[in-house]
Amino acid sequence: MVLRQNIAFLFIVFLTFILVGQVKADEPNIDITGIKYTNDFENGDPITIVSSGKDDATAYNYNFYDDDDDDCDQQSCIPENWYAVDFDDSSWSSGAAPFGNDELDGVSPGTIWQTEEGGLNDYLIIRHHFTYSGEYEALSSTLNLAYNNYYTAYLNGNLIRSCGWGCGEPDAEYWNNELTYDGSSESGPNPDWLVEGENVLAILGIDSTWGGGDGEQWLDVELVVNVQAWTENPIILGDELMLRIDFFNNEENNATNLDITLEIDELIFANQTIEIENNKTFEWKVDWTPDRLGEFNVTAKVLNESLTRFIHVGYYAYNFSVDDDYNVGNTSEILTYNITISNEGDVDDNYTFQIFGTDSAWDVDFVPSIINLAPGETGAVILEITPDNNTYSGIYELTLTARSQYHGEIENMIVQSGRDNGTEWKWVNSTGGRLYEESNTTWTEIDFVPNSNWTLSSAPFGDEDLSGIDYNTEWTGNNYAYFRHIFYIEDLSYYENDTLSLNMAANNYGTYYLNGHEIFNDMGWGQGHNARYWNEEIKFNTSLLKEGKNILASVVRETGNTQWFDEELISVTPKSTAWEFQPDYISLKLEVLPVYAFELVAPISDKAVSQNEVCCEQEWNYRFEIWGYNEGNIEDSYEISITLNDTTNFTIVDYDTIVHADFAEEVTIDLTIALNTSVTEFSVGEFNISMTSMNSTTLDTKYIIVKARLYVIPDTLSPATYTQSPELINNSSFEVNWYVEEWYKTNEIMGNDTKYFIIEYMTDNETNGENWGDWIFWNNFSSEINSAIFPYGIDGYKYRFRSIGGDDEGLVEDKEDKYDSQTLVDLSAPYAIVNLRLTSNLTNFDYIEIEWYLNHTNITSYSIEYRLNDNQTWINIEENTLAKWVGFNIPIDGIYEFRVLAYDEAGNEGISDTTNKLTVDRIAPVTNLVDIPELIGSNSISMDIENLDDTVNLSLYYSLSKEGDEIFPLEWIRYGEYMVNDFPILINIINENHYYFRIIAYDLVGNYILNESYEEFIVDQNIPENIKKLELKDTKEINNGTTDISITFQGSQSQDVIGYRIYRSINQNETGEIVGYKEADKLYLSYTDLDVVLGHKYYYSVVAVDRMDYESDVEVSSIVLEIEEETVEESENESSNNAIFIGAGLLGLVGLGGAGYYFIGNKGNEELITGIAEVVETEEILESDVTDSKFTEIDGELLCSACGSMFEISGEKICPSCGTFDE
Structure with a gap:
């Protein structure tokens, strides 16, 4: 009963364990691996999808074209839709970027672009086809360009930017332009333009300026997408955040219907039901804008898992002061202000400063330009201002402010653009000139009542789309258009701390008003501009707003038959108002001291008064003009003094004794003289003029001399x-x-x-x-011009020049035959033909020679360069030499290219074609045979090689001997020659032989190593000999229905036996399971099979196992363990057990229901003898059935009947294994 209860209890426990395990198994194993955040939605991490030619030699289809303004008969002009995705460029050439005609900062052109006279080749179109799989969620994308002079760029037929005016670059650099899309027109490539599959990037490079091509060409680009970054910058109140919670499914199956929750400060903020693929991560992204300062408890939950992190929301604040806000100095003098700034926020911060009121020509520097301060830290910044020499003397009012790196603004729309909302404006346009005089601005005021010519229409106004934006109202013709839009402000206090921004998109000129006040005016400036969102973003304070009705008014003039007008008004609120911090502004004063300087110039300093200037019979008068220039920085007055050397023949009639000049003004000093009647043709009157500053604190006087004479003899001398x-x-x-x-x-x-x-x-x-x-x-040039550019030179032509001078008397110089x-x-660059003094493009030499030749005169020098492994940088071998060969000591192995730069007397530089690539390889390959097992049992072996490196062929060698008869050193015999692709090879082998193999590997150059290492193996195909004398015995003990069986046997005679496997089966035809293993460490071995269950006949098999893991033939012996039921009489002591020996078997009596058993060892096909055990009611052992000895002698050794071990005969019969001994 107790046994049954115990079994039942164990069953219940086991069943409970299984059920509980099933319940837990139903709940997937999901981890929350992280909570991240970002407040960077603009910059992101860049990922290059079209590499530059500089970095990756990106290939393009390209074609050259002529400037559309040139003669298209010589060369085709630009085709239509050259930027379209489906444009056929299959017939174009293919080449690698960069495109150019000379090196740029060590980078060589991948494809030569050389413009020619007359504008040929000055337009280059490149098109790159690339595949994009849409794997990136891009925040924005960027096109980087290195170029000169102009360009136009498209992505999939969409205009990125047309750089044809105001954006020229005289010199290319990486990068001239970095165009990142910000939502506005032509700001950069819109990432939405990328499509899954094939995309096309098309660029038009323009080598053209207003004066023609500049002789330098370069074009290279790079396309980048910017993906979301998770850099976890400090968070400032007002920041918009994106949280990312990562859930990982540890299961082998998908996890479905998972409820996930995000709690902020223990309140549910978001939840979602998701599915996660097996062994994958699910990224849950949640937008969140914190609404207070301090720490937030952010917790993510799924099932019974949760993860919490604390996120700090901080603020920026600062205070700054200036030691002395009034500075005095001279022009060109560095004037300094010492600024102290303190970080009063709770985040590390970088601060920059801005100064308003300085002249654009002044040098203004902050040292340092950026200062980093920890919370509570104070630092110093020096403001250095250097007024330029043209600065007017006086006191300048300046305004200084600081800005945090976290400074941000919140935009609130007041008047939306027509592009975004189709905003309606009242408008009217003229047929040519103005409708309202420039001075008449009544139409801009709130109370103005438009007449019936004004109509209500929706913006934008235009006559063709603007970068894909359609106009809502058509406006055509070259004329003036007037626009009015009325809007209302309910509560001005809402905008108390705001700044207004008026954003304008217009083509071509305009004036813009708010409530009758002019905000911006570029009417008539320069050459105007094309419209874009936005041409101007003008910031001003909110004092112009009125509570109630307000009016925006604009007049736009178009002169180029391309119209556009759109506008928006927004208010900008600093984020810092949320914690009541307002940026401070400090007023500074800078006094520029007066500088008195001037110059005295006489445009005509020597005058011969001729007869036609006679004013009367007695005298001749003449008026000199002397010019004075005020070069100081303040107005000045000057005292003029004139003296005369010859008062007999000349008289000073009149002159200005005092002149006044404003800042930067030029004044004229009039001097009137008279020639007296006594004057002769040889008389010369010298008038000494002095000009002295009347306000300078130091004496400052300038002098000049003018001369007058009566008559000059006739001129008969030509120039x-x-x-x-x-x-x-x-x-x-x-x-x-x-x-x-x-x-x-x-x-x-x-x-x-x-x-x-x-x-x-x-x-x-x-x-x-x-x-x-x-x-x-x-050409005919005036005497004021003494040089000009001759534009007609042709390569190889000689030109002779001569000048023919003419004077004011009409005399002309004679240059006949002179x-x-x-x-x-000489425009032809000298190009050398370069050869290597080698027979192949592969070598293992340490030294080579390079030679070159060319047919070109006037060579001044050569420079020889090489580059290694396709690097863009060329390295000098020798320069400024006139030799036509050079030796080169090879520094390292690699792939080399060489070129020669030739220079002639004209300054032409010719860069030769690069030589064929030379592979230098002085390192022998280390190829070796794949490891071969030390023992082989087959008739053949597959031999393979590894570490191929640059091996191309191999020699295979072998050595052979009978196992045990090896002789060293080995004698190697060549087996064969092979190429690497011949491997693996199959080699026949013979039993009982010991084989050795080795290889010598050669590369393409012929490098090799005499490798002494080898692979060896022994061929063993023989199974081991059988064991002998297999016997089974009992151990006389019964335990819970089991007993132990002793197995003894004589080991195999084979020399390579390593052990023996012992199998047991209840089926004569099956080997059964392995129950034991014995090491081959002695001749006679024994093994005890423990806890063998009664009630079966068992077949035991023992095999010898050799080094090959081969098994010998099986030796089998069986034993029967049967249980039969018999009625027995209980003795007084039911718990007694008795055991006696009966013949060669064991008779056991147990008190378990009167059951008994016996077994008889049996070999081969012997008959099984069975019997019934008797129940004996006494615990005494029958003396007649007890054997005299516990040991049996077999083949000179003793077998222990207790444990089955065999051992050598000695004086005492004691089993060394179990300690049994004869008494």
Whole structure:
């Protein structure tokens, strides 16, 4: 009964365990691995989807075109829709970026782009096709460009930017433009333009300026998408956050219908039901804007799991002061203000300063420009202001403010744009000129009542779409358009601390008003502008707003048949108002001291008064103009004094004794003189003029002399002039100078009167000076001009120049059959042909020689360069040499390219084609055989190699001996020659042999190592010999219906046996299970099989196992353990047990229902003998059935009947295994 109760209890416990385990198994194992946040929704992390040519040699389809303003008959002009996705560019050339004609900061062009005379090739279109799978959730995207001079860029047919005016770059750099999309027109590529599948990036590069191409070309681009970053910057109150909670499914199956919850400060903020794929993470993103300062408890929950983190919401605040707010100094002097700033917020902060009221020409610096302060920390910043020399003397009112790096603004819409909301405006347009005079602004005021010509229409107003934005109201023609929009403000206090921003998109000029006050005016500025959102964003305070009715008014003028108008008004509130912090503004004063400076100039300093200036019979009068320039920074008055050296022949009639000049003003000093009747043609009157500042604190006087004379003898001497031009030039346009001969200039009587220069040229038409053409008139230049750019140079042509001077008497210089200067135009760069003194493009040499040749005259030097492993940087081997070969000691292995830069006298640089790539490999391959087992039992072996490295072929060697007869050193025999792709190979092998294999690996260059390592193995196909004398015995003990069986046997005679496996089965035809294993450490071995269950016949098999894991043939013996029921009489002591030996078997009596058992060992096919055990009612052992000894002698050893162990015969019969002994 007790047994049954125990069994029942155990069953219940087991069942409960199973059921509980099933309940837990139904609940998936989900972890919450993290709670992250971000407040960065603009910058993100950049991921490049189209690499630059500089970094990755990105390939493009490209074609050259002529400027549309040039002659398209010479070269095709730009095709229509060249930027479209479906445009067929299959016939174009293919080349790698960058595109250019010379190196840029060590980067070489991937494809040469060289413009030519007349505008040929000055337009380059490149198109790159790329695949995008849409795997990124982009915040924005960026196009980076390195270019000169202009460009236009498209993505999938959408205009990124048209840079054709106001954005030219004379020199390319990485990067000239970084265009990141911000929602406005032409700000950058919209990430929504990317599509899954094929995309096209198309760029038009323009090498053209207002004066023509500049001879330098470069174009390279990079396209980047910016994805959400989780950098966890400090949070400032007012920030919009995105929380990301990561849930991980640890199960092998998908987890469905999971309820997840987000709690903030223990209140449910968001929840959702989700599904998570097996072994995957689910990212739950939740938008949240904290509404207070301090710590927030953020907890995520799923099932019984939860994760909590604390998020701090901080604030910025600061205080700053200036030691001395009044500074005095001179122009060009550095004036400093010492600023102290303290961080009074609770976050680390970077502060910058702004100064208002300074002149744009002043140098203004803050040192440092950015200061970082921890909460409570104070720092110092120095403001340095240097007024320029043109700064007017006076006191300047300046305003200083600081700004936190976390400064942010909240925008509130007052008047929406037509683009976003179709906002209605009353408007009217003219047929040409103004409808209202410029001074008449009554139409901008609230009380103005428009007449019937004004109509109510929706913005935007225009005549064609603007970057994909359609107009709502058509406005055509070159005219003035007037617009009015009325809006209402209910409560002005709402905008008390705000700033207003008026944002305008207009083409071309305009004036903009709020409540009759002018806000911005660019009417008539320069060349106008094309419309974009936004052309201007003008900030101003809210004092112009009125409670109730308000009016926005604008007048826009268009002169180019392209119209557009749209506008919006927003209020901007600093985030810091949420914690009642307002940025401070400090007033500074800067006094610029007066500087008195001036210049005295006489435009005509030497005058011969001729007869036609006679005013009367007695005298001749003449008026000199002397100019004074105020070059100081303040108005000044000047005292004029004039003296005369010859008062007999000349008289001072009148002059200005005092003149006044305002700041930067030019004044004229009039001097009237008279020539007396005594004057002769040789008389010279010198008038010494002095000008003295009347306000300068130091004496400052300037002097000048003017001369007058009566008469100059007739001029019979024609001018003497000459030209100068470079002897050799590498440009089709070059400067030609012309001069008056010095001897002619110094001739006061007949010379020094050249009035004009006629410049002529001739050319040899590329005959190397053999045949010269006729003189060609170039131009007639006045004497004030002494040089010009000659634009007609042609490569290989020689040009001769001459100047023909003419004077004011009409005399012309004679230059018949003469020329002054000669120029050879050499535009052809010298290109060397480079060879390596090698027979192959592979080598393992440490030293090579490079040679080159070319057919070009006037070579001045060569430079030889190499680059390694496709690096963009070229390294000098030798420069400024005239040799035509060079030796090169190879520094490291790799792939080398070489080029030669040749220079000629004209300054042309020719970069040769790069040589074929030379692979330098001096390292032998380390290929080896794949490990082979030490023992092989098959008739063949598959042999393979590993660590291929750069191996191309191998030699296989072997050595062979009988196992046990090995002789060293080994004698190696070549087995065969193989290529790497021949492996693996199959090799036949023979039993009982010991094999050795090794290889020698060669690379393409022939490098190899005499590798002494080898693989060896022994071929063993023999199974071990059988065991002998397998016997089974009992151990005389019964325990819970089981007994132990002793197994003894004599080991195998094979030399490579490592152990023995013992199997047991209840089926004669099956080997059964392994019940034991014995190491082969002695000849006679025994093993005890424990706890064998009674009631079966057992077959025991023992096999020998050798080093190959081969098994010998099986030796089998059986034993029967049967239980039979028999009625027995109970003795007085029912719990007694008795045991006696009966023959070779065991008779056991147990008090369990009168059951008894016996067994008989049996070998081979012996008959099984069974019997019935008797119940004996006494615990005494029958003396007649007790054996005399517990040991049996077998083959000179003793077998222990207690444990089955065998041991050598000695003086005492004691079992060394179990301790049994004979008494």
